[in-house]
Each structure stands twice: as structure tokens, then as C-alpha cells.
Amino acid sequence: MNDERYQALFDAWAESRLTAAEATELSALLRSEPQALTRFRADGAFHGQLHAALDALNLDQASTPAKPIAFPSRGRALGIAAMLLAVGLTVASLGWILTARAEHSESRPLGIRDGGFDALKGRVPDGFPFEIFTWGGDPSEITSAQGHPTALRFLEAAGEPNIPNSPRQSCDVFQIIDLKSVRDQLLTSSEAYVELQANVIDARVEKNTPVRFIAKVYVFEGSPHEVAKNWPPQQDQVLASGAQFQVSPGGKSDQWKTLTTRCVLPPTAGFLVVQLGAGSAGQPGEVAPKLGDQYADDVRLTLRTRQNKTELAAR
Numbered sequence: 001m002n003d004e005r006y007q008a009l010f011d012a013w014a015e016s017r018l019t020a021a022e023a024t025e026l027s028a029l030l031r032s033e034p035q036a037l038t039r040f041r042a043d044g045a046f047h048g049q050l051h052a053a054l055d056a057l058n059l060d061q062a063s064t065p066a067k068p069i070a071f072p073s074r075g076r077a078l079g080i081a082a083m084l085l086a087v088g089l090t091v092a093s094l095g096w097i098l099t100a101r102a103e104h105s106e107s108r109p110l111g112i113r114d115g116g117f118d119a120l121k122g123r124v125p126d127g128f129p130f131e132i133f134t135w136g137g138d139p140s141e142i143t144s145a146q147g148h149p150t151a152l153r154f155l156e157a158a159g160e161p162n163i164p165n166s167p168r169q170s171c172d173v174f175q176i177i178d179l180k181s182v183r184d185q186l187l188t189s190s191e192a193y194v195e196l197q198a199n200v201i202d203a204r205v206e207k208n209t210p211v212r213f214i215a216k217v218y219v220f221e222g223s224p225h226e227v228a229k230n231w232p233p234q235q236d237q238v239l240a241s242g243a244q245f246q247v248s249p250g251g252k253s254d255q256w257k258t259l260t261t262r263c264v265l266p267p268t269a270g271f272l273v274v275q276l277g278a279g280s281a282g283q284p285g286e287v288a289p290k291l292g293d294q295y296a297d298d299v300r301l302t303l304r305t306r307q308n309k310t311e312l313a314a315r
Contacts, residue, residue: 001033010043018242020195023262024306027191030264105306106185110194111177112274115299117142117150124152127161128174130228132271137173146201146254151297154278157288160232169288170214170279174231176224177272179265182303191306192265196242198276199258199298204250209289211250212281213296215259216243217272224271239266247281248294256297265303274301 009026012018018026029036113133114120120135120142129136139156152173159166179186186192200213219240220227227233242263276296279288 001029001035006036006039010040018262020262020304023193023195023264024191024304027193027264028306031190105191105304107302107304110182110301110303111179111272112175112299112301115301117152117297124173128228128231129176132176132178132224135173135175138171138277140171140173145295145297146203146256148256148295148297151295152276154291154294154296156291157279162231167285167287169284169286170212170277171288171291171294172214172275172277172279174276175274176227177274177301178224179269179271183270185303185305185307186265186269187267189267189305189307191304192267193262193304194242194265194272195260195262195302195304196244196274197258197260197298197300197302198296199256200246200278200294200296201256202248202250202253203293203295205252207249207251209249210247210281211278211289211291211294213246213248213257213259213294214243214275214277214279215261216275216277217241217261217263217301218275219263219265219269220271220273221268222270227271227273239269240264250293272301274299 006029009018009022009029012022013026030040111133114135117135122141124140124142125134125136126139127136135152138154138158141153141155142150143153145151145153154171154173157168157171159168194217196215196217198215200215202211202213218233218238220233220237221239240263242261244259244261246257246259248257276299278291278294278296280286
């Protein structure tokens with residue numbers, strides 16, 4: 001393993017700036033190099049502990065292998081240190097050597113329904129969605145904005161419904177993406193990741209308290225049927241995650257900005273949760289400023305895989 005290259009890839013992951021090529025390279029490295037996976041676990045745990053100090057989240061627990069999603073009692077977690085940690089575990093336990101014969105890379109749109117907010121009219125359904133491939137979340141609506149006939153408007157920040165007295169620090173909407181249709185691809189791929197893109201704009205005329213936009217992907221094992229009842233998940237239930245942020249002070253910008261986040265998919269991934277939000281750019285727990293001039297549109301989710309035709313040989 002090239003230590004210098006590994007460190008560059010880890011730094012890019014930790015700072016949420018992985019390029020498409022780097023995501024592919026890191027996925028392949030962690031699936032093929034046990035030493036890289038071991039080192040990533042240790043580095044990822046330390047990275048999670050730094051975030052725990054800042055965000056008051058116990059992310060270091062996420063360095064253990066993720067459990068199939070069961071959602072018993074709930075707990076607040078972002079699962080940052082869990083990202084990629086399960087990658088390669090399935091392959092490593094097979095007791096076989098896989099000898100690559102040929103490779104085939106593929107990109108395909110994945111799952112997002114109504115990413116342009118053309119079908120949904122008026123108010124977005126309140127609360128975390130109970131159905132897959134539907135939008136739901138905090139107070140928001142579909143309207144026109146800055147040259148876009150339809151767009152998502154973030155109206156009001158809200159706390160977590162399952163956490164009493166939680167601060168109103170962001171307005172978030174979600175969609176559950178079932179991976180049933182691509183499960184065979186994930187199990188047989190040598191590399192796999194998703195890329196989430198969303199256009200956002202802060203249309204406030206005057207500069208004011210900064211607002212932070214977020215585009216995030218959570219990855220889980222198992223079935224999505226119980227996720228809505230127990231959102232947000234416990235730390236050890238998040239198999240992987242990826243997030244990108246943008247902070248805006250306002251000031252009459254007519255230019256939409258694109259948020260892009262990439263998340264490596266472990267072979268055992270069962271479903272995703274996509275999150276879009278706008279809220280406080282301050283310290284954790286800080287109440288969000290007044291919203292209503294923040295918008296999102298053109299949400300796209302792309303699956304990128306590389307398939308190997310292989311033969312098995314006993315180790």
C-alpha cells in the first residue's frame with residue numbers, strides 16, 4: 001500500500017471533497033487491501049472523535065461494524081466515522097481469492113423521485129416520509145424561485161420530533177431510496193458509490209446571519225420499513241454516510257450553487273436516506289435564523305459501479 005496516496009485519499013474523504021476518481025480509487029483500495037481497511041478504521045475513529053468534541057456526538061462508536069437496521073430505541077447520530085468502514089468486510093470473510101478477468105464500469109440514475117419538484121404541489125408532507133421514494137420533512141413547500149418554475153422552499157427550522165426539547169436548528173426534507181433493484185450489482189462490484197447533487201440558492205436581498213445548506217446521504221443495511229418510526233437512527237445503524245455543506249450570508253445572489261457529495265456503498269447496503277436542509281451555520285444546537293428565502297432544486301442521485309468478472313480459487 002502506498003502510504004502517501006492513502007493519506008491523500010483519507011484527507012479528501014475527511015474534508016468531504018472526494019472527486020469521482022478519488023471515490024473510485026478509495027473504494028477499490030479498501031476492498032482489496034486489508035492493511036488499508038485496518039488503518040482507515042483507526043483514522044476514521046479518530047476523525048469521528050474530533051467531530052464528537054465539536055458536535056457532542058459519540059461518533060467513535062461507529063467504528064464497529066454496522067448492525068442490520070432494526071431501529072429499536074432511537075438516538076441522534078450522523079454516523080460520520082461509519083463511512084466506508086464496512087467496505088470489504090464481506091469479501092474479506094469469504095475465504096477465497098477473487099481473480100479479476102475483466103472490468104465493466106457503469107453509471108446510472110438511481111432512485112430519486114421528483115428530483116425537480118414538478119409533481120409535488122404546495123406544501124411538502126410533514127414529518128419523515130413513511131413511504132419509499134416520497135419527499136417529507138420539516139415545514140417546506142414547492143414554489144417558483146430565481147428562474148426555476150418549481151423548487152423546494154425551506155420555510156421553518158424544526159427540532160427532532162422524537163427528541164423532546166431539541167433545538168430548532170435546521171429545516172430538513174428526506175427521501176428513502178430502496179436499493180433492491182441494484183443489490184446484485186452491489187454484491188458483485190469491485191467499486192461502488194453514489195453521487196448526490198442538488199442546486200441551492202439563498203435569495204435574501206441583504207446580507208444577514210449565515211445559513212448553512214446541507215446535502216447528505218445515509219446508507220443502511222436491511223429493510224427501510226421501520227426507519228420512519230425511529231428517525232434519526234442510532235450511531236451503529238448507519239453503515240456509511242457522505243455530506244457536503246455550503247454556508248451563505250445572503251446578499252441577493254441570483255446564481256444557483258451545486259452541492260455534490262459522494263458516498264461509497266458497501267456490498268451489503270440495503271437502502272439510502274437522502275437529506276436536504278437549510279439552517280444554522282453556528283455551533284451545534286444553535287437555533288437557525290429565519291428561513292423562507294432558501295431554495296433547492298434539481299436533485300440527482302447517480303450510482304457508479306465497476307463490475308469484475310471473476311473466478312474463485314481456494315485460499
